Amino acid sequence: MASTTPEIPGIHLAQKLNCNNAQNQAEINQCAQLSYQNADKKLNQVYKQLLPTLPAYRKPKLITAQQAWIKFRDTNCEFERSENEGGSIAPLTYFSCLARTTQQRTQQLQEYLNYTHEL
Template identity: 40%
Template sequence: MFIMSHIKNVGCLALLSTGLFFSVQASAADTCDKAYTQTDINKCIAAELAVEDKKLNQSYRDFQRLLNSSEKKQLKTVQLAWIDFRDKACQFSAQSVRGGSAYPMVLNGCLTTYTQQRRVQLDADIKNIRNK
């Protein structure tokens, strides 16, 4: 039990050391409380990323519905650039644990944080357009 707790703490420290926000670790801790092996923790964090990605995709579709053809093309260009940035930023942030068993946890934790932030940003943009 102590070893798994230590692994979770090391993972959280690794995420903190990459400059990510504490909310991801808290969120992961809330939903991954019963994950005791690194493999289980990695799977749990990957599942959280899938949930956030699904939410982001819905926000993106909702945003597209509010835009004209030209704006839709612009949003797509921005979104593709953002995805490229997110992926590269997280690969860089996780490089210190590359090759280790915690790499998927750190990488997916980072991806989850950025994905959640982007969704919140898109939702705020949607709200601003609807309030005009």
């Protein structure tokens, strides 16, 4: 989970959200969403670093792979969430899956980036 005290647009709380000490399921869900958003930002940073390092013939392949990966991630996490469909924990399941899967993909892209710098 995120360790900062975030401000989530559209969420009006009496006090700021503390993800180190979430007090209820709604706060835990919001912190999971924030964790995913942070993971997604990191993924996009690494992707934007990697793309220009590739030869022209590889760029469309990465773009296609990334689009397919996003579709996989989203549908797979929808599947994971379906186990708790309608429950208050469903958003936590979904955003935790998104964060975990996105972090794994970021690591893959970082490895590609490291490899291209070694060449």
